[in-house]
Every structure is written in structure tokens, then in C-alpha cells.
Amino acid sequence: MKVSTTPLYANEALGRAVTFYSSGQSLTIPKPIRNYHYKIFRERHDSNYMISEFQSQALVFLARAIGAKRVLEIGVYVGYSAMIWSHAVGPQGKVTGLEYNEEYAKLAQEAWKDGGFENIDVHVGPAAETLTKLADISEPYDIIFIDADKTGYSGYLRQILKMSAPGAKNRLLRPGGIIAADNTLRQGLVAESGPDNPWRPADFDNPDSSQAIAVAAIREYNDLATENDRLETLLIPLWDGLHLSRLVD
Template structure:
């Protein structure tokens, strides 16, 4: 019987080569999107807020596989992942972004305009306050992507479920829709914060490490989603952890 453990390659060099091979064998991103990703990495010290190009390929494949046409993104940063969703669903689809930072939202809008994306909009402000304003959406979303403040994840999940009640006339997420949450393993600390994890430290909150509050919040999100009888979940141990929940009703 094959083991279910996610095998890490024998060394970092091999892992990098395997990843590059897998990327090359997967659907390709448009050059302008790849160039934008590369420029943000080069120019911004906070570029780790972006998803990777490899994860982008997976999200495009996934969105197209389920025929998604409407995506809600909680946490826009400078607009890269919204471009990915827009590319995945096509110009007839709709991407709605929620972003706390006015600065990030402005940079995202400038990037979308420059690259000709006309089916993305962004609401600026705390997502917990913006979400209720989407209650009267004309059509529910097919995918909701959470990639924002980690301590807010459980609250966003509760709001999404409350606003997607079974049989409701207007609902945020359609029956069978997907909630995808990023960074749900946090360097593996969510699963294992012991000394066996090289990312573990006596004080997670020191500079350059993952805040302990984030680890606890993500662990709570994973537990709540798994225990909710309205959700069918699958936690993917790739990238920094991608949590997928399917709304059953």
C-alpha cells in the first residue's frame, strides 16, 4: 500500500528542479501576468503576500475544471491573484476583490487598467464590514478565495456560511461552491509546532518568523471547517497550505 505522507525531496535542489519541471508541464500563464509577478518580487519587500506562479497554474486549472464564472477574493494585495482569476474565468466572468489597504487597492486598479482587465472591481475597507454589503449580489459566487489577515479567517468563514443559507433567495456562495483559503499550514507550524519543525522557535513573533497568533488562528479555521457539516474539506499540503471547502447544500 502506498504511503499517504507528502514526500519532500531529498534536498532543496532536487525539490526546486521537480517543481520547475512540473510548472513547465502545466498550463502556461500569459507573459504579461508572469512579468507583473516578477516585477513585484523585484520591487517590493512584501512580495511574499503574492501566491506563486505554480499555485496560480493550479488555481486556473481548478477554476476552469468546475466552470467557475464568478470569484470573490478576500485580500487583493497589488492585484496579481485577481488577474489570475480573471484569466481563468474569461472576460465574461466577474472577479470581486475586498482589500483593507487603500494603497494596495490603488496599485491593483492601476495594474488591472494597464493590462486591460475590465471584469475586476475592488471594495476598500475591512472585509468583515464589506462582506455584508454583498448580500444582494445578483448571482452567487462560484469560488471565494481567502488570502488576507490570518486572524480574520474564522470570522470570514462564519460570514460566508451565514450569507449562503440553504434556500436563501440571495446567497453569497452557490450550492457546491468552493471556499479556498491560502496559507493554511504556515511553514507546517499549524500541524507541528514542536522542535521537529525547523521553523519552530521559542518565540514565533520575533522578526522574520510566523506570529504565534496567526498559527493559532489558522489551526482554528482548519478545525472549524472540518467540523462543519455543511462543508466537505480537503487540505492540500502544497505551497504554504491550500485549504479547499465545498459547500454541500
């Protein structure tokens, strides 16, 4: 057995080429959903909020591999990743989105209506509050995707675990369900925030800088998930880091 292999790729250009090639060798995302991604990318300054196409392929694969029919998404933006989940679970499945920005939620709803995505709902409001209102759901979720405010991640995880206690009525996440948390490496800063990381922002030493706050919050989340006996975790060093946690009990 090898002790270790080269973890990623030698430089950014090679990383991009490998990503492009890998995406071409992976399942197909339907054209209308890809077109929506391009449209948002072209038209909006904040389009980097969206997951990438290659990550979308991975999420569809993941959802189908575990036979997911119900997905809860925390952080909807203008509705792209919810379309991905909708496609993954199929028309018999259900996607619930939580988003606190009314304008984003409205744009998302319009896009879902235009695209004929009938199995997605969005609840507008701060996710921590909305989550508590989901306590009376009829069926647990198979996947919970966390992609919102980074300082909220640990709180969301605690809430999800509390609302998914073994044997509890109306649990939020089913046993064997997956919590997928996005941006859990933040350009590698979570693992390496020293001079070896070319993406280290100039103001990173300031604990009040936005990136320092986000990185501290994500480190807390990663440790919380990894050290919890109820979860089995895998932090995938692709995209901006995707931390998968399988609920064991």
C-alpha cells in the same frame, strides 16, 4: 491499497526541483500576468504576499474545472492573484476583490487598467464589513478565495456560511462552490511546531508572537472548516497550504 506513501520530498532542494518540474508540466499563465509577478517580486519588499506562479496554475485549473465564472477574493494586495482569477474566468466572468489598504487597492486598479483587465472590481475597507454589504448580489460566487489577515479567517468562514444558507435569496456562494483558504499550513507550523520543524521561529513559544497568533488562528479555521457538515474539505500540502472546502448544500 497502500496505507501511506511518502508525503512530500526528502529535502528542500528536491522539493524545489519537483515544484519547478511540475510547474513546467502545467498550464501556461499568460506572459503579461507573469511579467507583473516578476515586476512586483523585483520592486517590492512585501512581494511575498503574492501567491506563487505554480499556485496560480493550480487556481486557474481549479476554476476552469468547476466552470467558475464568479470569484470573490478576500485580500487583494497589488492585484496579482485577481489577474489570475480574471484570466481563469474569462472576459464574461467577474472577479470581486476586498482589500482594506487604500494604497494597495489603488496600485491594483492601475495595474488592471494598464493590463486591460476589465472584469475586476475592488471594494476598499475591512473585509468583514464589506462582506455584509455584498448581501444583495445578483448572482452567487463559484469560488471565494481567502488570503487576508489570518486572525480573520474563521470569521470570514462563518460569514460566508451564514450568507450562503440553503434556499436563501441572494446567497453568497453557490451550492458546490469552493472556499479556497491560503496559507493554511504556514511553513508546516500548523501541523508541526516542535523542533522537527526547521522553520519554527525562535519566539514561537511566546503566545503573543505574530507567528504563534497566526498559527493558532489558522488551526481554528482548519478545524472549523473540516468539522462543518456543510463542507467537504481537502487541505493540500503544497505552497504554504491551500485548504479547499466545497459547499455541499
